[in-house]
Amino acid sequence: MQLPRDQERKQLAARTLVVGPITLIVAISGFLLLKNNPMSQILTTLFAILWGTFTVLALFYTMNLIVQLFPIQKYNKIIPFVFVGPAILIIGWYLLIPTVRSLVLSFMNRSSTSFAGLANYKYIFTDATMRTAFGNTVLWLLFGTAFSVFFGLLTALMAERSAIEKLGKTLVFLPMAISMVGAGVIWKFMYAYKPLGANQTGLLNAIMVGLGGNPQNWLGSAPMNNFFLIVIFVWLQTGFSLVVLSAALKGVSDEIKEAARIDGAKEFTILMRIVLPSIYGSIVTVSTTIMLAALKSFDIVYSMTNGLYGTEVLASQQYKQMFKFLDYGRGSAIAVVILLAVSPVIYYNLKEFNKREVF
Amino acid sequence: MKTQVKMTRGAKIITALLILFCLVWTIPTAGILITSFRDSDATASSGWWTAFLTPKDFTLGNYDEVLGGQRYTVGTGSGGTAARRGASMGSAFLSSITVTLPSVIIPIFIAAAAAYAFAWMSFPGRRILFGMVIALLVVPLQISLIPILRDYQKIGLNGTYLGIWLAHSGFGLPLATYILFNYISTIPRSILESAFIDGANHFTMFARLIIPLSVPALASFAIFQFIWVWNDLLVALVFLSGGGQLMEVVTVRLMNMAGTRGSDWHLLTAGAFVSMILPLTVFLSLQKYFVKGLLAGSVKG
Numbered sequence: 001m002q003l004p005r006d007q008e009r010k011q012l013a014a015r016t017l018v019v020g021p022i023t024l025i026v027a028i029s030g031f032l033l034l035k036n037n038p039m040s041q042i043l044t045t046l047f048a049i050l051w052g053t054f055t056v057l058a059l060f061y062t063m064n065l066i067v068q069l070f071p072i073q074k075y076n077k078i079i080p081f082v083f084v085g086p087a088i089l090i091i092g093w094y095l096l097i098p099t100v101r102s103l104v105l106s107f108m109n110r111s112s113t114s115f116a117g118l119a120n121y122k123y124i125f126t127d128a129t130m131r132t133a134f135g136n137t138v139l140w141l142l143f144g145t146a147f148s149v150f151f152g153l154l155t156a157l158m159a160e161r162s163a164i165e166k167l168g169k170t171l172v173f174l175p176m177a178i179s180m181v182g183a184g185v186i187w188k189f190m191y192a193y194k195p196l197g198a199n200q201t202g203l204l205n206a207i208m209v210g211l212g213g214n215p216q217n218w219l220g221s222a223p224m225n226n227f228f229l230i231v232i233f234v235w236l237q238t239g240f241s242l243v244v245l246s247a248a249l250k251g252v253s254d255e256i257k258e259a260a261r262i263d264g265a266k267e268f269t270i271l272m273r274i275v276l277p278s279i280y281g282s283i284v285t286v287s288t289t290i291m292l293a294a295l296k297s298f299d300i301v302y303s304m305t306n307g308l309y310g311t312e313v314l315a316s317q318q319y320k321q322m323f324k325f326l327d328y329g330r331g332s333a334i335a336v337v338i339l340l341a342v343s344p345v346i347y348y349n350l351k352e353f354n355k356r357e358v359f
Numbered sequence: 360m361k362t363q364v365k366m367t368r369g370a371k372i373i374t375a376l377l378i379l380f381c382l383v384w385t386i387p388t389a390g391i392l393i394t395s396f397r398d399s400d401a402t403a404s405s406g407w408w409t410a411f412l413t414p415k416d417f418t419l420g421n422y423d424e425v426l427g428g429q430r431y432t433v434g435t436g437s438g439g440t441a442a443r444r445g446a447s448m449g450s451a452f453l454s455s456i457t458v459t460l461p462s463v464i465i466p467i468f469i470a471a472a473a474a475y476a477f478a479w480m481s482f483p484g485r486r487i488l489f490g491m492v493i494a495l496l497v498v499p500l501q502i503s504l505i506p507i508l509r510d511y512q513k514i515g516l517n518g519t520y521l522g523i524w525l526a527h528s529g530f531g532l533p534l535a536t537y538i539l540f541n542y543i544s545t546i547p548r549s550i551l552e553s554a555f556i557d558g559a560n561h562f563t564m565f566a567r568l569i570i571p572l573s574v575p576a577l578a579s580f581a582i583f584q585f586i587w588v589w590n591d592l593l594v595a596l597v598f599l600s601g602g603g604q605l606m607e608v609v610t611v612r613l614m615n616m617a618g619t620r621g622s623d624w625h626l627l628t629a630g631a632f633v634s635m636i637l638p639l640t641v642f643l644s645l646q647k648y649f650v651k652g653l654l655a656g657s658v659k660g
Contacts, residue, residue: 031521034520035515035521041450041453041454044520045453045457048457048461048520048521049461049464052461052464053464056465056468060468060472060562064560064561064562080476080480080481083472083476083480083561083565084472084476084477084488086469087532087536088473088488090469090529090532091491091495091529091533093510094503094525094528094529094530095503095530096495097506098502098503098506098507099498101506102502102505105506154380155380158373158376158377158380161369161370161373162374162377163371164374167381168378168381171385172380172384174384174385174388175384177586177590177639177641177643178388178590178635179591179609179610179613179634179635179638180590181610181613181614181634182613182631182634182635184617185617185627186390186391186631189390189624189628190390192624199404201402201403201404201405201406202406203387203390203406203407238384240653243650243653244653247654292497296499298501298592298593299592299610302592302614303614303617319501319593322505323596332502332505335499335501335502336502338499338502339498339499339502342497342498342499346494346497346498349493349494349496349497350490350494353489353493
């Protein structure tokens with residue numbers, strides 16, 4: 001960390017006087033321009049990319065010029081905050097403070113004008129629809145996670161031993177790139193239903209009829225329709241579990257497996273006694289990640305059934321309370337409940353972080 | 360286990376089973392891809408798996424209608440009629456690009472700077488601030504929607520592109536900082552020390568050394584964030600709904616199509632495919648980086 005001498009400091013000051021105002025002008029005028037949105041879409045995009053990149057870099061540069069004007073001890077004290085400050089400010093505004101504010105809102109009435117005590121929480125734990133939502137969310141957590149992890153592990157094990165490892169993995173992984181809404185359309189088409197006698201256009205019902213059965217309205221009746229929605233989630237998430245578990249399997253020592261084989265152990269025994277225990281950590285990570293996704297997933301239900309026919313989950317109810325019924329109290333209370341549900345993971349992450357002696 | 364000259368019988372059976380599994384996994388997507396090229400009568404009256412029996416029913420018309428907007432005629436004031444086109448997937452596609460690219464670019468440098476400071480500078484509050492980033496990694500973003508929406512309504516950012524870029528940047532920053540910290544903190548100390556001895560200050564160090572060295576991690580996050588933002592429905596519904604139909608992104612448009620034209624499968628499948636084509640391309644061509652991003656601990660609110 002070099003000490004700027006007097007001469008250099010003068011140069012720095014001059015540069016700051018030029019760069020600083022330009023940066024400020026570009027940043028503010030760009031902000032106002034984008035806020036008012038007068039340009040065509042393509043221009044807006046181009047402008048936004050240039051403006052965003054320039055502003056972020058130029059602000060950093062200017063701030064660095066300014067702090068370099070300070071004596072070295074001051075410089076060393078200030079410079080970390082120049083680097084860490086923007087991220088902390090944005091995270092604070094978008095995540096930290098909103099958490100506190102939502103907590104407060106959850107104890108207020110629907111329009112947040114007066115204190116409502118525990119009324120919102122009483123509602124979400126007693127209302128019939130909410131009870132369905134809780135029950136369904138548990139189904140999502142249990143079956144969505146279990147099947148995603150199971151299929152991921154199964155395909156990871158198969159891919160390792162097959163002749164088409166790369167292609168196989170890519171095909172199973174592919175749905176990860178598809179939005180939940182897109183997946184919703186794909187599966188709505190699979191589930192398409194027409195009365196008996198008409199030509200079925202949905203593959204599942206065509207198979208049903210082909211086997212001599214009756215066509216089913218898969219998404220129409222609870223509780224089975226929840227499972228047909230969970231199928232979509234599993235279809236999307238299996239690729240994630242495949243990729244992570246496959247990487248973990250590559251780390252299992254071949255020597256130990258070979259030694260077990262020489263001792264006459266069967267493949268299944270090796271799997272249960274050696275392979276699975278050594279990738280246990282990865283299985284836990286994958287399960288947790290998928291559980292978090294299941295807990296927060298709102299898109300599938302919202303675009304497939306809109307929560308009708310007994311398919312409501314917590315996340316879709318939360319959206320409806322907030323933006324359809326405009327009940328900010330109840331909406332916030334459900335968000336707080338979702339937050340409480342993920343808090344063990346937050347606690348675990350923090351504990352792991354404290355164990356690491358990086359500082 | 361590489362395939363040698365001859366595969367064992369076990370390997371053959373496993374390969375066959377895996378092919379079967381992949382077929383089951385791919386058929387739903389194949390179904391909509393084929394349907395998107397069939398005309399409306401064929402789609403409504405027969406299953407897509409029979410498409411190759413009637414090859415004359417294939418058409419590009421669905422894409423024309425979906426990309427350009429549905430054609431309809433309206434009466435004009437003077438008694439004549441005029442051709443109009445409705446809301447299209449084409450404009451939604453542009454809107455998605457407008458939303459996504461800045462939402463990927465803006466958080467990258469901010470996160471990289473923070474990650475560098477957390478990894479290599481000592482300052483008061485470092486542990487607590489980094490702990491905050493870690494804790495907020497998995498906070499469900501549902502918790503932020505109402506408070507941020509209120510702020511936006513106050514300062515006029517609701518229904519603007521700027522508002523949604525900042526929102527996506529904010530929601531992506533903890534993950535970005537975390538991934539980049541894991542990477543930047545493993546850069547050997549000796550490299551940084553020799554640069555400091557040569558008289559570099561933190562800014563030149565960051566711009567000349569840290570950023571170029573971190574390109575793989577930056578790419579991982581960029582691809583992850585790209586796919587995440589492109590496929591997002593919730594944030595777009597909440598912060599862009601005030602902007603009217605022109606600002607709708609592909610997920611929102613597709614959802615509206617499914618709601619209003621739920622039985623027009625020839626259009627819906629073409630629309631779904633338009634919404635998927637870009638993330639699929641990015642994913643297939645840059646899969647390596649995406650996987651790295653996933654493995655780096657990609658739990659996101």
